[in-house]
Amino acid sequence: MPSSVMPMINPTDGRPPAAAISATGLRKSYGDKTVLDGIDLHVPAGSIFALLGPNGAGKTTAVKILSTLITADGGQVRVGGHDLTAEAQAVRAAIGVTGQFSAVDGLITGEENMLLMADLHHLSRQEGRRVTAELLQRFDLTEAAKKPASTYSGGMKRRLDIAMTLVGAPRIIFLDEPTTGLDPRSRHTMWGIIRELVTGGVTVFLTTQYLEEADQLADRIAVLHDGKIAAEGTAEELKRLVPGGHVRLRFTDPAAYRAAAAALTGAAHDDEALALQLPSDGSQRALRSVLDRLDSTGVEADELTVHTPDLDDVFFALTAAAPVPAQPKESAR
Amino acid sequence: MSTLSLAARDTTTMLRRNLLHARRYPSLTLNLLLTPVMLLLLFVYIFGDTMSAGLGGGDRSDYIAYLVPGLLLMTIGSTTIGTAVSVSNDMTEGIIARLRTMAIHRGSVITGHVIGSVLQSVISVVLVGAVGVAIGFRSTDATALEWLAALGLLVLFALALTWIAVGMGMVSPNAEAASNNALPLIFLPLISSTFVPIDAMPGWFQPIAEYQPFTPAIETLRGLLLGTEIGHNGWLALAWCLALATLGHLWTKKLFRRDPE
Numbered sequence: 242m243p244s245s246v247m248p249m250i251n252p253t254d255g256r257p258p259a260a261a262i263s264a265t266g267l268r269k270s271y272g273d274k275t276v277l278d279g280i281d282l283h284v285p286a287g288s289i290f291a292l293l294g295p296n297g298a299g300k301t302t303a304v305k306i307l308s309t310l311i312t313a314d315g316g317q318v319r320v321g322g323h324d325l326t327a328e329a330q331a332v333r334a335a336i337g338v339t340g341q342f343s344a345v346d347g348l349i350t351g352e353e354n355m356l357l358m359a360d361l362h363h364l365s366r367q368e369g370r371r372v373t374a375e376l377l378q379r380f381d382l383t384e385a386a387k388k389p390a391s392t393y394s395g396g397m398k399r400r401l402d403i404a405m406t407l408v409g410a411p412r413i414i415f416l417d418e419p420t421t422g423l424d425p426r427s428r429h430t431m432w433g434i435i436r437e438l439v440t441g442g443v444t445v446f447l448t449t450q451y452l453e454e455a456d457q458l459a460d461r462i463a464v465l466h467d468g469k470i471a472a473e474g475t476a477e478e479l480k481r482l483v484p485g486g487h488v489r490l491r492f493t494d495p496a497a498y499r500a501a502a503a504a505l506t507g508a509a510h511d512d513e514a515l516a517l518q519l520p521s522d523g524s525q526r527a528l529r530s531v532l533d534r535l536d537s538t539g540v541e542a543d544e545l546t547v548h549t550p551d552l553d554d555v556f557f558a559l560t561a562a563a564p565v566p567a568q569p570k571e572s573a574r
Numbered sequence: 575m576s577t578l579s580l581a582a583r584d585t586t587t588m589l590r591r592n593l594l595h596a597r598r599y600p601s602l603t604l605n606l607l608l609t610p611v612m613l614l615l616l617f618v619y620i621f622g623d624t625m626s627a628g629l630g631g632g633d634r635s636d637y638i639a640y641l642v643p644g645l646l647l648m649t650i651g652s653t654t655i656g657t658a659v660s661v662s663n664d665m666t667e668g669i670i671a672r673l674r675t676m677a678i679h680r681g682s683v684i685t686g687h688v689i690g691s692v693l694q695s696v697i698s699v700v701l702v703g704a705v706g707v708a709i710g711f712r713s714t715d716a717t718a719l720e721w722l723a724a725l726g727l728l729v730l731f732a733l734a735l736t737w738i739a740v741g742m743g744m745v746s747p748n749a750e751a752a753s754n755n756a757l758p759l760i761f762l763p764l765i766s767s768t769f770v771p772i773d774a775m776p777g778w779f780q781p782i783a784e785y786q787p788f789t790p791a792i793e794t795l796r797g798l799l800l801g802t803e804i805g806h807n808g809w810l811a812l813a814w815c816l817a818l819a820t821l822g823h824l825w826t827k828k829l830f831r832r833d834p835e
Contacts, residue, residue: 308675311833334677344668348595360587361678389598405672 260319261286261413261444262307267316269302276302278468279316284461286412289435289445291459293452295560298465300448301341304417307446308338321413337411339402341418347391351382351401354390358408376404380434396427403434414438416447420454432457452553464559471559479555486549488521488531490542497540504538505531523549577679584679588686595660596694603694606656609760610649610702617641617769618709628774635710642706643795644768647788649702650695650732651759654739657691658759661743662752671834684826688736695732713799724798727811731791734815735759737822744829763788787814 262284269277276299284290294300305311307320309329318325321335338344345354352373359369377383380400385393390401399419406414419435420428435458438445449455455462456476463473472479490505491514492498498515502508508517521527528547535542596603617625618638626637664670664687673683703711716724739756746752765779766788772780783789790810797804 310671310675330677333675336675338672338675340668340671344672346591346667346669348598349591353594357587357591360590361584361673361676363583409676 259286260284261288262290262318262320262446264307264316264318267303267306267318268314269299269306269311270314275468277306277313280465280468280470282463282470284444284446286444287439287442288460289439289447289458291455291462292446292448292465293450293455293462293556294448294465295450299468300450300465301417303465304338304340304415304446304448308336308415309333310338334409335411336413336415337406337409338415339399339406339417339419341421345390345393345398345401345405348389350387351390351393351397352377352386354401354405355408358405362409364408372408376407380404396423396430399423399427399431400434403431407438411443413444413446416445418448418450420449420451428454452551452556456551464556466560472555480550483550483554483558486521486523486547488519488523488528489516489544489546489548490519490531490535491516491544491546492540493543497542500538500540501535501542504534504540521547523547581679581682581685584682585685585689588682589689590686592660592686592690593693596690602656602659603653603698606652607649607698607701609652610645611705613648614641614645614702614705614709625769628770638706638709638711639714639800640796641769642703642711643799644763644766644788644792645706646699646703646728647731647791647795648760648763648768649698650728650735651763651788653695653698654691654732654735654759655753655756656694657687657736657739658743658746658752658756659749661687661740662746663749665744665834666748674834680830681827684740684830687740688733691736691739692729692732695736696729699728699732715801716799720798724795727791727794727798727815730815730819731811734787734818734822737819737826739822741822741825741829744826762786763792767792785810787818790814 260283262282264280264282266279266281267277268275268279280303282290282292282303292300292303302311306313307318307325309325309332312326320332323331323335325332345351346357349357355373355377356369359372364372374383377386380403382397382401382404385397390398393401403416403419416435420431423431432454435445435447445458447454447458459476461473461475462479464471464479472482487509490501490508492501493515495515498517502510502517505517505519508519510517519531521531618634618641622634622637626632626634629637629640670683713721739759742755743752746755765783766786767783768788772784772789775783790807791814793802793807794804794811796802797807
C-alpha cells in the first residue's frame with residue numbers, strides 16, 4: 242500500500258495527513274504498576290520514529306501493543322489506517338515486527354526460517370524461494386543459510402530476524418531495540434539496514450536506549466519516561482531544549498589548574514578532577530579565545546574537550562527526577 | 575482466501591514446522607519411547623513368570639498378549655509428555671511472538687502442534703507395537719474392521735491426550751515444569767489394567783482404576799485385538815476421549831487468547 246493512498250487520519254488537526262501510526266491516550270498497567278500512562282504518538286508514513294527511554298520505561302510494552310501482541314487498557318490506536326482492536330488482522334497484514342529477543346526459530350536453519358515466513362505469507366513455492374535467496378543474500382546470510390539459527394551469532398540472528406520480517410514486504414516495521422547487545426560493527430551494519438528500509442517508503446518505528454542511535458537514524462524522537470512522553474521532536478528540536486555546550490579543560494598539575502582557574506573567569510571548577518568547564522558554543526572563535534586566555538597566563542591544559550549539547554543532555558535533563566518543562570513538545574516547534 | 579482454506583494452509587505450514595523439529599531432534603521422541611519398551615521387556619522377561627502365574631496359570635505368551643494393548647496406550651501417554659515439553663519450549667521462544675503478530679490463522683499454531691503430536695503418537699505406537707510383535711505378540715482373531723476400529727481408538731485417544739498435553743505445556747513456564755505437569759499422562763497407565771487385572775487390586779481402589787481414562791481404552795483395545803469382552807468399556811472410552819479432547823481444546827484456546835507474558 243503506497244503511502245499516498247493511505248487513509249487520511251486526523252486531517253483537520255494541522256498535522257500531515259498520512260499517519261502510519263497514531264495513538265492517543267494509550268494506557269497499560271500490570272496490576273498496580275502503570276507502564277504507559279496515556280501516551281500520544283504520531284508517526285508519519287515513510288519516516289523513522291524512535292521511542293527513546295531507559296530500561297523499564299515501557300518501550301517494549303508500547304511496541305507489543307502497537308503490534309497487536311498484547312491489548313491496551315485504554316486509548317485509540319490506528320496502525321496502517323486500521324483500528325488496532327477492531328481490525329487486528331488488517332493491522333497484522335500491514336506490519337512486520339522484530340522483537341527485542343530474536344524472533345527466529347532456533348531449531349531450524351536460517352533458510353527454513355525464511356521459507357516458513359514465505360509459506361505463512363502465502364507466497365508460491367517459487368516466489369518463496371526467490372524472496373528467501375534474495376533476502377539471505379542482502380543480509381549476508383547465504384553462507385550460513387543451511388545452519389540451524391541457534392548457532393548464529395547475535396548480529397546474524399538479528400539480521401535473520403529482520404530478513405524474516407521483510408518477507409511479507411510490510412509497510413510498517415517495528416524494531417524493538419534492534420542493536421541492543423550487538424558489537425559496534427554489527428550495530429553500524431544494522432543502522433545501514435534500517436536507513437535502507439525507509440528509502441523504499443517503509444515506516445520504521447524503533448525503540449532504543451541509545452541516544453546516539455536515535456540521533457543517527459530517527460526523523461522524530463519521543464522520549465519515554467515513567468510511562469509518559471517527556472518530549473517529542475526532531476533531534477535538533479530536542480537539543481534546543483537544554484542549555485548549550487561547553488569546553489572542558491583538564492590539568493594534571495594542581496598549580497597550573499589554579500593559575501588557569503584564576504585566569505578563566507566564569508568557568509565551573511571541578512577541583513577533584515582538576516578540570517574547568519566553560520560555557521561555549523564550540524565554534525572556532527570561541528575556542529581560540531579560550532586558548533588565548535590560557536596562553537596569556539602561560540599554562541597548558543593536558544586535555545581539551547569540546548562538548549556540544551547532545552541527546553544525552555536532553556535525556557538526562559528530561560528523565561531526571563526534576564519536573565520536566567511543561568509542554569516541551571510545543572516549545573520545541 | 576477463504577477462512578477455511580487459510581486455516582488449512584497455515585495449519586499445514588505449522589505442522590510442517592513441527593515435524594521438521596521432530597525429525598531434526600528425534601532424541602526427545604525416542605527417549606520417551608524407552609519407557610514403554612523397557613516396561614514391556616521388564617514385565618515380560620523379568621517379572622513374566624510371576625505375572626502370568628498370577629493371571630491364572632497361562633504361559634509367558636499369554637502375558638505378552640495381556641500386556642501389549644495397555645503399553646500401546648501408555649506409549650501415547652508417554653509421547654504426549656514430549657508434546658507438553660515442546661509446546662512449553664515453543665511458547666517461550668520469540669518465534670511465537672512473531673507468529674502472533676502475523677496475519678495468519680490464529681489457531682494454526684496450536685493445531686499444527688496437535689496434528690504433529692498425534693502423528694508422532696501413531697508412529698511411536700507402531701514402533702512399540704513392532705517390538706511387541708517381535709517378542710511374540712499376536713492378534714488372535716481380529717477382523718479388518720476390528721483393526722480399523724483399533725487404529726481409530728488409538729488416534730482418538732492420542733488426540734484427547736494431546737489436547738490436554740498442549741494445555742499443560744502452555745501453562746508451564748518452562749520445559750521442566752511441563753514435564754512435571756504432564757506426569758499423570760505416564761502415571762495413570764501404571765494404575766490401570768495395563769499390568770494386572772482390576773479385580774486383582776484392593777477393593778477400595780478398583781473403582782478408581784476402572785473408570786480412569788486409560789482402563790476403558792485398554793479394555794476396548796484388548797477386546798478388538800484379542801476378542802475379549804468389551805462391554806460398556808467401548809462407550810466409556812469414547813466418552814473419555816471426546817470429553818478430554820473438548821476440554822483440552824477449550825482450555826488451550828482460552829490460554830492462547832490471553833496476552834502473552
